[in-house]
Amino acid sequence: MDEEEDDDMFAAVDMDNLSPNINSHVPAEPIIEEPVPVEPIIEEPVPVEAIIEEPVPVE
Numbered sequence: 001m002d003e004e005e006d007d008d009m010f011a012a013v014d015m016d017n018l019s020p021n022i023n024s025h026v027p028a029e030p031i032i033e034e035p036v037p038v039e040p041i042i043e044e045p046v047p048v049e050a051i052i053e054e055p056v057p058v059e
Helices: 003-009
Strands: none
């Protein structure tokens, strides 16, 4: 393949105008902020297990 053919492959892409036209077809939607329900944080008492030291039998 010649370099001239290689250049023709990319001739259809206009790199200078590529980025401004990406979002041009997307209609601008208004951003509606919905109130986020805040759940109350209920602190449940954590049961504390008593540490019972068992006597270790001495052999």
